[in-house]
Amino acid sequence: MWEAAEHAAFYELDNLTAIIDVNRLGQRGETMHGWDLDSYSDRLRTFGWHTVEIDGHDVEQIDAAYREAESTTGKPTAIVARTIKGKGYSKVEDQDGWHGKAIAEEAVEELGGVRNVIVDVPKPESAEPHRFEPAPSEWPQYEVGSEVSTRKAYGEALAALGGERGDVVALDGEVSNSTFAEIFRDAHPDRFFEMYIAEQQMIAAAVGMQVLGWKPFASTFAAFTTRAYDFVRMAAVSRATIKVCGSHAGVSIGEDGPSQMGLEDLAAFRAVHGSTVLYPCDGNQTAKLVHAMADIEGISFLRTTRSDTPVVYEPDEEFPAGGSKTLRSSDDDEVTIVAAGITVHEALKAAETLAAEGTQVRVIDCYSVKPIDAETLRGLGTPIVTVEDHWAEGGLGEAVLAALADLEEHPPVDVLAVREMPHSGKPAELLAAAGIDAEAIAAAARKLVTTRAPA
């Protein structure tokens, strides 16, 4: 709550009025502050709010407080109202043990019988949300064979998307120079919102913004999206449409260590109702997925990588959500490697090594982790190696297994994923230590081929 209080004051939201219903009682007994109204209003004032303390049962005082809130400028107002839970029904009034319980019809009697009071509430003068001016610019394009990080491509694509559409806005959690949301900020300073290190408030603000019809893109490190998991969950329950970008995913970030790595984000975002989970491996793919996200309903999540990766797709290639790309295939494929993001490049290297040994393998870029391209995966007809820079639980490997689950003829699948707590090190060292680099992929593929070889 204090993240919200701080941001509301910082952005001088004088059109915001909060009502704190201080009824003394929590679910299991008295709250920490009971009826100490000052404990709320003193704090809110140091957070930059105007406060009014009232008796929450006194209509005159409520009315006066609303007028005071309306006339306060430069800061939000909190009306801190002392109330009595269950007031007017003597059996439960100010009593513990009634949280979430239905009360009897006799309560209506004691409250004076059935009444039907209609209050006319003034309508807002205008319900038209602000629209920003589009200012079309070049859409980013990357040359095949060049190198760019997908996080950089995210920033460049988002800036271009903002140029194309007046409804796209961006928020970031004080890491815009890492997520590259700063490229959007520089291109569209009037619709970039710095949320500082307050990931919960960042998601809450994005949910608010989408009510206005805006398309909010909120970015931070993938690891730090876990701080806002409850807010993402509740955004889905509220049927909100927001876009989240988690950068610096996986052990491939290298030296910063496991606290920064984002190894549970795919599991967390897959387990959000109606979510779309995208994980690009190159700059052109990232640009197309960012473009697509603008019109995806519900919670969509884009996972980006810290280090530069080779561009493998032409700029005009299409990447619909729910699709996949077969990057390498032949009629003689003995194994299929299913990868996404950083591991696509490791898979391609492994395929080269195996081809030199005479083993043909298929390589599938499963950039859409949810929805996943079940049709392609179910038709492979070869053993499968999945490989992901993520914990083994709930990520790409399990998404692939779920797509294959009810097959009568089910190929064996070897799930390569991070299984030990990573250390700090060079990206290549950490990919090797986790057993998700080209060498580990090739070894897993060889094993599946050998197992299947005729005696």
Place this chain on the structure above:
Amino acid sequence: MWEAAEHAAFYELDNLTAIIDVNRLGQRGETMHGWDLDSYSDRLRTFGWHTVEIDGHDVEQIDAAYREAESTTGKPTAIVARTIKGKGYSKVEDQDGWHGKAIAEEAVEELGGVRNVIVDVPKPESAEPHRFEPAPSEWPQYEVGSEVSTRKAYGEALAALGGERGDVVALDGEVSNSTFAEIFRDAHPDRFFEMYIAEQQMIAAAVGMQVLGWKPFASTFAAFTTRAYDFVRMAAVSRATIKVCGSHAGVSIGEDGPSQMGLEDLAAFRAVHGSTVLYPCDGNQTAKLVHAMADIEGISFLRTTRSDTPVVYEPDEEFPAGGSKTLRSSDDDEVTIVAAGITVHEALKAAETLAAEGTQVRVIDCYSVKPIDAETLRGLGTPIVTVEDHWAEGGLGEAVLAALADLEEHPPVDVLAVREMPHSGKPAELLAAAGIDAEAIAAAARKLVTTRAPA
């Protein structure tokens, strides 16, 4: 941070001193408050702290502040120190753009060359953490055929565990009358910690307590553990050993609606390194799992159910982590149903129905979702229906699929799980609507048998 500030003051932790290093700079520019020390100390004082503002480069002031903190009683102290980032190295001093970057050796030169200063720090007088007095009581036992909720059994078992061992403590997030942690509170009031509605602080406090060698059990609704996901993640990175209980899991809570349901907790906790995820279906099983949790290393999570469920196990049955129970089997089993928690009872009902139709099915209670009993699951030799009161992603179904992944002969698996946003309703209605009740299980099993039947 404000959750922590509030609790530290509420519990009058005058042996706690916080140092706020106010260097003005965040990662991508100036912080919200820059060098405005008052913005920190004013807030902390309204939260109940004593504060001291100092020049953080002045050793005399630092020393005086520490003495003031030591002599302050009844409240924690915050030393709010104005500092200059990179002070003494002119190239970076107070400059933006140096976050997380290594500085050159010339910095050592400018700072006066290599020095080796040793400071003797006084040791704490005693490093012996407090131990509570055991007071053995009856271990809860439930009669087969009677009904009790697993959340109630959690509270009763936890109270008994506290009686048995002096190192067990409990924390709860203002819902102890729902999680039944209140049974522990009443039995051991001196080692129950009310954390109010502050799930992040609850996990943080538990991590602190386990440093003392205590065994903290922290409970709230499974849904609300998502609020603390980052803290759980960081607890694992820190190699902490804590126990979390999430109650009111799944659509089976009924009327309270999806915001309270906890449908992503298995996915979230499975994707925590080294975690143990347990999901009991009856009172005796719950009691044994609570007992086992006391000695499980790392993050362990117990998922409990709101409604009463039939007791199916004798009180002396054992339930090791990593195990499973085969509740029904024959030599003629055509399908296996793998369930956990509330769905075990639906699976047993489905098995009865199918048996009456002449189809024998095996029923496995997979109470240990992680580690999962891979050996049993891999040896089944029948098609499988998995059924869980959880989203389809990252839960029991995918855990089963992961255990089977690399099998050469892989049976088809039908994953029954919650796939649409639930409404409010009666538990039985919601289990039916989600397609995870006895009828849905029986239908899925019939389909697998029919598919496999010889033409």
